[in-house]
Structures are given as C-alpha cells and as structure tokens.
Amino acid sequence: MKAVNQLKTFQRILSEYPADTPLSKFLPGFYRQNKQMGSTDRKVAGRLIYNYFRLGRALPNLPAEDRLMVAEFFCNTQTNSFLQHFKPDWAACVGFNIDEKIALVKTTYPDFKLEDVFPWSKELSEGIDKQAFLKSFFVQPDLFIRVNKGFEQQVKAELTKADIKFKDEGNNCLSLPNGTRLDVIFPKQHWFEVQDLSSQQTANYFKPNRWDSWWDACAASGGKSLLLHSLQPDIKLVVSDIRESILSNLDERFQQAGLMKYQKKVMDLMQNNEQLLYNYAFDGIILDAPCSGSGTWGRTPEMISQFELHKADFFKRLQQGIATNVAKHLKPGKPLIYITCSALKAENEDAVTYLTNELGLELEEQQVLKGYSHKADTMFVARLVAKAPQPPEGGVEEE
Numbered sequence: 001m002k003a004v005n006q007l008k009t010f011q012r013i014l015s016e017y018p019a020d021t022p023l024s025k026f027l028p029g030f031y032r033q034n035k036q037m038g039s040t041d042r043k044v045a046g047r048l049i050y051n052y053f054r055l056g057r058a059l060p061n062l063p064a065e066d067r068l069m070v071a072e073f074f075c076n077t078q079t080n081s082f083l084q085h086f087k088p089d090w091a092a093c094v095g096f097n098i099d100e101k102i103a104l105v106k107t108t109y110p111d112f113k114l115e116d117v118f119p120w121s122k123e124l125s126e127g128i129d130k131q132a133f134l135k136s137f138f139v140q141p142d143l144f145i146r147v148n149k150g151f152e153q154q155v156k157a158e159l160t161k162a163d164i165k166f167k168d169e170g171n172n173c174l175s176l177p178n179g180t181r182l183d184v185i186f187p188k189q190h191w192f193e194v195q196d197l198s199s200q201q202t203a204n205y206f207k208p209n210r211w212d213s214w215w216d217a218c219a220a221s222g223g224k225s226l227l228l229h230s231l232q233p234d235i236k237l238v239v240s241d242i243r244e245s246i247l248s249n250l251d252e253r254f255q256q257a258g259l260m261k262y263q264k265k266v267m268d269l270m271q272n273n274e275q276l277l278y279n280y281a282f283d284g285i286i287l288d289a290p291c292s293g294s295g296t297w298g299r300t301p302e303m304i305s306q307f308e309l310h311k312a313d314f315f316k317r318l319q320q321g322i323a324t325n326v327a328k329h330l331k332p333g334k335p336l337i338y339i340t341c342s343a344l345k346a347e348n349e350d351a352v353t354y355l356t357n358e359l360g361l362e363l364e365e366q367q368v369l370k371g372y373s374h375k376a377d378t379m380f381v382a383r384l385v386a387k388a389p390q391p392p393e394g395g396v397e398e399e
Contacts, residue, residue: 002081003081003082003084003085003086004085006041006044006045006048006082007065007068007082007086009037009041009044009045009048010045010048010049010052010068011064011065013027013030013045013049014049014052014064016030017049017302019302019305019306020306022300022302023049023050023053023300023302024300027042027045027046027049044082048068048072048082050140050301050302051068051071051072051074051075051076052064052067052068052071053071053301053302053304053305054071054074054075054117054137054138054301055067055070055071055074055117056116056117056118056119056137056301056304056305057116057117057118057119057304057305058070058112058113058114058116058117059109059111059112059116060116061111062109069083069086069087069090070105070109070112071138072087073087073090073093073094073101073104073105074098074101074102074105074138075138075139075140076094077094077095078094078095079091079092079094090104098135098138102114114131114134114135115134117134117137117304118133118134118137118297118304120294120307120309120344121133121134123309123312123344123345123346124343124344124345125342125343125344125345125348125349125368125380126345126349126368127368127370128343128368128370128372128378129370129372129373132372132373133343133372133378136298136372136373136375137297137298137301137304139298139375140178140298140375141178141196141298141299141371141375141376141377142175142176142177142178142197142374142375142376143175143176143177143178143179143180143182143194144169144173144174144175144176144194144195144196144197144200144376145173145174145176145182145192145193145194145195146172146173146192146193146195146200146227146230147172147173147174147191147192148172148190148191148192148193148230148257149172149230151189151191151192152172154189154191155174155186155191155192156168156174158185158186158189159174159176159185162184162185164176164177164180164185165177169197169374171200173197173200174192175197175374175375175376182194190256190257193223193226193257195223195226195227196296196371196376196377196379197371197374197376197377198295198341198369198371198374198376198377198378198379199223199224199227199341199377199379200227201369201379201381202224202227202337202339202369202379202381203227203228203230203231205335205337205365205381205382205383206227206228206231206284206286206335206337207335207383208228208231208232208235208283208284209232209283210232210234210235211234211235211236212232212235212236212283212284213235213236213237213238213280213281213282213283213284214228214235214236214237214238214282214283214284214285214286215237215238215239215240215280215282215284215285215286215326215329216228216237216238216239216240216286216288217240217269217285217286217287217288217322217326218240218241218269218287218288218289218290218322219239219240219241219246219247219250219288220241220246220288221246221249221250221253222239222250222253222254224286224288224339225237225239225250225254225259225262225286226253226254226257226259228286229257229258229259230257233258233259236261237259237261237262237263238262238263238264238265238280238282239262239263239264239265240264240265240266240267240269241266241267242266242267242268242269243266244266247264247266250264265277269321269322269325269326270318270321270322270325271325272325273325277329280329281329281330281331282329282330282331282334283331283334284334284335284336284337285326285327285329285330285334285335285336285337286337286339287322287323287326287336287337287338287339288339288340289315289318289319289322289323289338289339289340289347289351290315290318290319290322291315291319291340291341291342291344291347292307292311292312292315292342292344292347293341293342294307294341294342294343294344294378295340295341295342295343295371295377295378295379295380296341296377296378298372298377299377312344312346312347313346315342315346315347316346316347316350316351319340319347319351319354320351320354320358323336323338323351323354323355323359324358324359327355327359327361327386330386331386332386332387332388332389333385333386333387333388334385334386335364335383335384335385336355336361336383336384336385336386337381337382337383338351338352338355338380338381338382338383338384339379339380339381339382340379340380341377341378341379342379342380343368343378343380347380348366348368348380348382349366352366352382352384355382355384356384360386360387361384361385361386361387362384362385362386362387363382363383363384364383364384364385365382365383366380366381366382366383367380367381367382368380369381
C-alpha cells in the first residue's frame with residue numbers, strides 16, 4: 001500500500017509540475033501545500049521525480065509510470081520497497097552494473113537506446129566519452145566543498161563527528177554525499193565554500209599576480225571571485241552582473257571569506273559599457289559565460305526534457321556579444337579566462353574559435369573538465385591572451 005501511495009504522489013507532482021520551473025524551486029512549494037507528508041515521504045517523492053527525469057528523452061511513448069520503473073532500476077544500486085513492489089524481478093537485479101541493466105531493460109523494451117537519454121551527443125565537445133557521459137545521468141552527483149586554508153582539520157573532524165563519509169579530492173576539495181546538511185553540521189562556521197569540483201579546477205587557469213586588476217564579468221554568486229582571492233588576496237577586483245539583486249548578496253559571502261576590497265557594477269554586457277568602465281583596463285578577466293548548463297544536468301535532470309538545440313544557438317550569439325564587449329577592456333598580453341558549464345561544442349570550442357578569429361585573442365590552453373567521471377559537473381575552460389599591438393610594417397622612418 002505504501003508503494004502505491006508513493007506512486008500516486010509521484011503522479012500528482014508530475015501532473016502539477018510546470019516544465020519551465022526548476023524542480024528545486026517547485027518541490028518545496030508542493031511540500032508546503034501537502035503538510036501531511038513527513039520527511040521520509042518527501043525524500044522518496046524527491047527521489048522518484050528526479051530519477052524519472054534522469055531517463056531524459058528515452059522511451060518517450062511509454063506511460064510515465066513505466067518510464068519511472070526503468071529510471072528507478074537504472075538509478076538505484078540498492079533495492080527499495082518501491083521497486084520491490086512494482087518490479088520484483090528487476091529489484092533482484094538492482095546490484096547489476098549499468099550495462100547489464102540496460103541489456104535487461106531491452107528485453108522488456110527493445111526500443112530503449114542510451115543515446116535517446118541525451119539526444120545531442122553528436123554536439124558534445126571534443127574528447128568527451130559519449131557513453132560515459134550518457135550513463136552519468138543515472139548517477140546523482142556528489143556535493144563538493146572547497147575548504148579555506150587552515151581549516152582542513154576542523155572541517156574533517158566535524159564531518160567525522162557527524163558520521164558523514166567524505167573523500168579528500170586534493171587541493172582542499174572534499175566530496176560528500178549529495179543532500180548532506182552542512183547548515184546543521186556547521187551552523188556558524190565559515191570554514192569552506194560549496195563549489196563543484198570542476199568549478200574549483202578552473203582556478204588552475206587564472207594565474208594571478210600580486211596587485212593585479214581583475215574583472216569577474218558575470219559574477220553571479222561570486223564563486224570564481226572567491227577562487228581568485230584564495231590564489232592571490234592582494235588583487236584589485238571588479239565584479240559585475242546584470243542582476244542587481246544577486247550582486248547585493250555577494251557582500252556577506254565576500255566578507256565571510258575575507259574579501260573586502262572590490263567594486264560592484266550592475267551591467268548588461270550585451271550593451272556598450274564604456275561609461276561604466278571608462279579608463280578601466282584589466283590584468284585578467286574571468287568570463288563565466290551564460291550557457292545551456294548542459295554539463296550540470298546531472299543535478300537538474302529536468303532540463304533535458306526542456307532543452308531544444310536551437311537554444312544553444314541563442315547562447316552562442318549571447319556569448320559572442322558579451323565576449324566582444326568584455327575583451328576590449330583587457331590589457332595587451334593579459335588573459336581572458338573563458339568558462340562554461342556546458343558540454344556542447346557550440347558553446348565551448350566554437351566560442352574559442354570566435355575569440356581567436358574575430359577578437360584576435362591567442363589561445364594558450366583549453367580543456368573540457370570531465371566531471372562525469374567524478375560525480376561532478378562537466379565544464380569547459382580556456383585561457384586566451386590579448387595580443388600586444390604590432391609596430392607598423394617597416395618600422396619608423398628616420399628623418
């Protein structure tokens with residue numbers, strides 16, 4: 001009976017869910033309207049709806065309930081009462097590896113194709129293992145934190161005390177089970193920043209010098225600025241975003257991290273901002289560009305069902321417009337760090353081609369950060385440098 005009620009709750013959530021809203025925003029409201037649901041009920045409901053969307057675009061003609069059973073089988077490694085009730089034969093095989101599970105599902109649903117989960121695999125960036133990337137959608141990513149220097153032992157001690165399993169990823173990065181209540185374990189301490197593993201690895205491309213002037217052009221929550229500050233606290237920093245509200249939230253986060261000297265500017269980077277940036281020239285610019293977010297859909301699998309390929313073209317034009325207006329404020333010989341949380345070539349390598357061919361930047365290095373291999377986000381980062389002005393051909397004539 002419990003499994004039947006869980007299925008009914010799933011069906012209600014799916015029927016009421018508006019496709020253009022993140023699940024993370026919709027579910028809390030649904031739970032508030034259904035106060036009879038206890039914490040276990042909410043946990044199961046969340047698991048079912050997230051797993052359902054992890055199946056992406058596969059088996060589109062099946063009833064939602066059947067698609068849910070396939071998703072539950074793929075996404076779980078330990079048996080649960082829900083799968084045991086509805087699919088006891090699959091529940092007995094829940095410990096199989098993903099290839100064995102796919103083969104078993106195909107005996108019931110011959111139309112299942114892994115490529116249908118994310119049907120844009122031909123558009124992926126170079127070097128991405130398509131099979132591994134597609135299979136990663138059936139695994140919930142980990143939660144990652146970047147521990148501030150000097151607090152490593154305290155953080156590990158508190159996690160051990162709370163019986164939280166964690167893995168030291170190196171460079172002050174710890175991975176934790178998704179859903180770990182850090183606010184309960186660390187109610188007042190500011191010993192770390194929550195930041196994905198791949199996002200932390202972009203810092204390898206910054207290479208700031210002391211007293212440099214840097215611009216975090218699409219600052220959002222300020223994660224890249226804090227990374228930059230952790231590498232070199234003695235920089236002069238400008239942060240900008242199109243949203244005034246999000247810049248207002250930076251102050252408290254920056255202060256907790258000891259980042260006190262910075263300027264904030266509300267800017268639409270698709271517009272000419274010469275007046276706001278008059279006489280500004282930067283030793284480094286971080287352009288964490290707006291993108292499809294396709295490298296993060298392991299965390300937000302509902303986005304697979306909402307995405308259409310033409311949206312990548314929209315982001316491509318947006319990235320090019322922003323890059324054009326940003327790069328003009330870069331000093332000769334200084335770096336622009338181009339970052340996306342996309343796995344699509346159109347937003348990654350193609351953007352770099354635009355930056356080199358149209359804006360005259362020189363590519364030093366680029367990399368797809370393959371988070372799908374580490375239960376993390378997949379991202380792209382490139383370090384490009386503004387060319388120094390060339391002297392006129394033939395030099396200056398002597399009088």
